[in-house]
Amino acid sequence: MSYYLQVATFICVSGILGLSVYLVLSTGQLTLGNAGFMLLGGYTAGLLAIKLGWPLWLTVPAGGLLAAVVAVPLGAACLRLRGVYLAVATLGFTQSLVVIANNLTITGGALGLKDIPNLGTRLQRYFRGFLAEAPFGLTMAQFANLVVLLICAALLGLAFWLIVRQGQSRVGRAFTAIRTDEVAASAMGINTTYYKVLAFAQGAFLAGVAGGLMAHLTYFIGPADFGFSRAVEMLVFVVVGGTSVPAGPVLGAALLRTLSEYLREAKDLRLIIYGALMLLMVLVRPQGLLTPGMFAGLGRWWQRRRAPGKGAAV
Amino acid sequence: MSAPDRAQGGSHVHSLLRVQGLTRRFGGLTAVADVELAVEAGQIFGLIGPNGAGKTTCFNLITGLLPPSAGAVEFGGRSIVGLAPHRVTALGMARTFQNIRLFGAMTARENVLVGAHARLRAGVFGGIFRTPAVRREEAAARERAVRLLDLVGLGDAADLPAAGLPYGRQRRLEIARALATEPRLLCLDEPAAGMNESESRELMDLIRRIREQGMTVLLIEHDMHVVMNLCDRVAVLNFGQKIAEGSPAEIQANPAVIEAYLGRDDSAAD
Amino acid sequence: MLWQQLINGLTQGGTYALIAIGYTLIFGVLEIINLAHGEVFMVGAVAGYALVMLLGWGLLPALIGGMIGAALLGAVLEFTALRALRRKGVSNLAPLISTIGLGMVLQNVMIRVVGAEPLPFRVPLAGFVLRLGPLQVTATQLVVLGVSLVLMIALQWTLSRTGLGRAVRAVSENPETAALLGVNVSGIVLATVMLASALGGAAGVLVGVSFVSVSAVMGMSYGLKGLAVIILGGLGNVSGAVAGGLLIGVLEALTVAYGGAFAGYKDAVAFGFLFLVLVARPQGLLGQGAAVTRRS
Structure with missing residues (x-):
């Protein structure tokens, strides 16, 4: 029971990571820097909780905010770089942060941060304060894990909702325009610098939040959690799930996380499958499993259902 | 906005667009050399010349997509050299592209809404939470988008993806x-390219209607028929240099222009 | 001591340069970055290891064997992850993703085969040390430096003097024109990818020799270093790759020797430096084609 709750919780965190890459990609920028922002968020949250005793509802957003603040100058500096160059520069950022985390004393070096206050444990202690017994016939630990899952699911839902709403607005149109044709977008009056840095910082914020969640879900984080492999993993979620609809990365995270739980014993087999999937998706279905066309069809159906008389006219 | 300006047409001090000494070099090649242009408010101004004469480069320099190597560009009395393209657009200059650059996956309506970007204000917060002000703004913008689509004859295509439209309709989109x-100056890069005769006649009507709404039009065109019927004034580029300027009739009689086009049937080219 | 560090740095830098040349050759003809290159390097290293340690070959035949193995892998790469993406309308990000994917497959298949632990790679060179006053040059260093130099010179000669080289240069200048001039573009691309992979494989064997071990996971860090090097040197620029490789090698050696508390940051040198260069001079140290004007 607790195991399934945990898997579902990690799917939610992965979904947030997928969305963080999706956001940046929605302005046509391929970033491998979000693993670095995740590291920033994770260590920030962990250290604030350990050293300063901040409550967890503050440490997680603080990690996200720090990541976003760092992302603004980084994004602006990388702005002139396109495609390949941007991917490599942001990978350089990630790798540099990993080396730094590996060497600083405060981050615990290669051993990482230990004894990070755990969200589930905290909740359990909190519930015991006023509940004699967990509801629904669950044990207190299971109930706490369920609440953890609900919190992470709510955060994923919130991030998803924000991205969908933003996507339907003037800002979202600017993102799509830049992604499609940056020159034409700027000729249409869009400040491409502003929107690219905006997307970069928003993605960093989500990655930072996910890092903070990760820190408080696992007791322990180390530099090895946030390197190239992590950067690629997030990218796989998007590539498999769908690169141009927000539901894509969430689906990708859910599918691949579930798959990796089945292959838990064989990490290398899991990565072989990840790799093969990336290759295959690019070759056969470059937009990913979910495409905007599917959602346009769904939208039309929904409109017809809501207004049966008007449906024919459209 | 530009209707009063129009009354002053002819006065050089108030030219809507004034280009002086405009030059652009690519490595050793000079694509545009020392070009002078003065477009008066309310004009339809044609920029013509053989293939590779530097017309599109000229457009890119004027609209800020390329920085000039030398020269001045003044728009509405203000220097716009070095301004980012989106700032130039915000000042009231808009353009189309020779090799159509629509946002293909977006619908026709969304493409028009992107064009309205600089005239709308909704930011991240307003866009996400749809404040009353943003709702009003968006509704007005959508209504205006439909009107613009009607104006160019695409009222029926508002919800179709731009990439799926036929070529002539893409040009009009x-x-x-x-x-x-909401430009004061509309720059069209070969709007009639690839159109058949009836389509290009419709296009000319459209451009005249646009001018009647108070806009100034600067157009690059290959189709001599369109240029001669539509333009008030024409400038001719050849090898990056302006070789002639005048009324369509003057241009048609100009020996230098005939020389530049010699042996070519440009009304059929492209 | 400074001279000693320079020699150590140059030896290391020579292998970086070989890896970087592989990236840069492929970028030259295809304008893509092959993110599987680090794994091709690793496969070359393990192949060399297997030939020496399991079959008892000498170092030179094993080096050639490693290069051939890597070149064949290069052909696989071209046919699976690259060729199909060279059609119109495919995002330029697609080959990045496909080569990352293939790289992951290669690395983890190798982990399944030989495990993730380092494998001891001893060639009968170890122990021999040349002393020049206070300087010590090991036979391994001499071999690594020598072979790197020979390969780089051979490559330069191939590119500038042979018909193949001329064709490669024509394709990287402009594929359409090259095709019009009768160059078999697909064939040249295949040859370039195989050549680049062979150089990567050679670098793998050399790194294995100089660190006396190979492993299935060695491709990652070297692949990333090589990536930093080519961007430093300017994409598509062979001499830039050589200069960048040597520079990074020396800087790393100096960081370890004189960095004091910062010695542990050796692996951040390449990327930190890269980052600064990219921000200040996006075309790389020696590059002319700018990162900002490449079609995106």
Whole structure:
């Protein structure tokens, strides 16, 4: 029971990571820097909780905010770089942060941060304060894990909702325009610098939040959690799930996380499958499993259902 | 906005667009050399010349997509050299592209809404939470988008993806998108390219209607028929240099222009 | 001591340069970055290891064997992850993703085969040390430096003097024109990818020799270093790759020797430096084609 709750919780965190890459990609920028922002968020949250005793509802957003603040100058500096160059520069950022985390004393070096206050444990202690017994016939630990899952699911839902709403607005149109044709977008009056840095910082914020969640879900984080492999993993979620609809990365995270739980014993087999999937998706279905066309069809159906008389006219 | 300006047409001090000494070099090649242009408010101004004469480069320099190597560009009395393209657009200059550059996956309506970007205000917060002000703004913008699509004859295609439209309709959608930026000066890069005769006649009507709404039009065109019927004034580029300027009749009689086009049937080219 | 560090740095830098040349050759003809290159390097290293340690070959035949193995892998790469993406309308990000994917497959298949632990790679060179006053040059260093130099010179000669080289240069200048001039573009691309992979494989064997071990996971860090090097040197620029490789090698050696508390940051040198260069001079140290004007 607790195991399934945990898997579902990690799917939610992965979904947030997928969305963080999706956001940046929605302005046509391929970033491998979000693993670095995740590291920033994770260590920030962990250290604030350990050293300063901040409550967890503050440490997680603080990690996200720090990541976003760092992302603004980084994004602006990388702005002139396109495609390949941007991917490599942001990978350089990630790798540099990993080396730094590996060497600083405060981050615990290669051993990482230990004894990070755990969200589930905290909740359990909190519930015991006023509940004699967990509801629904669950044990207190299971109930706490369920609440953890609900919190992470709510955060994923919130991030998803924000991205969908933003996507339907003037800002979202600017993102799509830049992604499609940056020159034409700027000729249409869009400040491409502003929107690219905006997307970069928003993605960093989500990655930072996910890092903070990760820190408080696992007791322990180390530099090895946030390197190239992590950067690629997030990218796989998007590539498999769908690169141009927000539901894509969430689906990708859910599918691949579930798959990796089945292959838990064989990490290398899991990565072989990840790799093969990336290759295959690019070759056969470059937009990913979910495409905007599917959602346009769904939208039309929904409109017809809501207004049966008007449906024919459209 | 530009209707009063129009009354002053002819006065050089108030030219809507004034280009002086405009030069652009690529490595050793000079694509545009020392070009002078003065477009008066309310004009339809044609920029013609053989293939590779530097017309599109000229457009890119004027609209800020390329920085000039030398020269001045003044728009509405203000220097716009070095301004980012989106700032130039915000000042009231809009353009279309020779090799149509629509946002293919977006619908026609969305393309026009992108054009309206600089005239709308909704930010991240307003866009996400749809404040009353943003709702009003968006509704007005959508209504205006439909009007613009109607103007160019695409009223029936509002919800179709731009990439799926036939070529001639894509060209007209680009014009609608440019109009959505609410320009004073509309720059059209070969709007009639690839159109048949009836389509290009409709296009000429459209451009005249646009001018009647108070806009100034600067157009690059290959189709001599369109240029001669439409333009008030024409400048001719050859090898990056301006070799002639005048009324369509003057241009047709100009020996230098005939020389530049010698042996070519440019009304059929492209 | 400074001279000693320079020699150590140059030896290391020579292998970086070989890896970087592989990236840069492929970028030259295809304008893509092959993110599987680090794994091709690793496969070359393990192949060399297997030939020496399991079959008892000498170092030179094993080096050639490693290069051939890597070149064949290069052909696999071209046919699976690259060729199909060279059609119109495919995002330029697609080959990045496909080569990352293939790289992951290669690395983890190798982990399944030989495990993730380092494998001891001893060639009968170890122990021999040349002393020049206070300087010590090991036979391994001499071999690594020598072979790197020979390969780089051979490559330069191939590119500038042979018909193949001329064709490669024509394709990297402009594929359409090259095709019009009768160059078999697909064939040249295949040859370039195989050549680049062979150089990567050679670098793998050399790194294995100089660190006396190979492993299935060695491709990652070297692949990333090589990536930093080519961007430093300017994409598509062979001499830039050589200069960048040597520079990074020396800087790393100096960081370890004189960095004091910062010695542990050796692996951040390449990327930190890269980052600064990219921000200040996006075309790389020696590059002319700018990162900002490449079609995106």
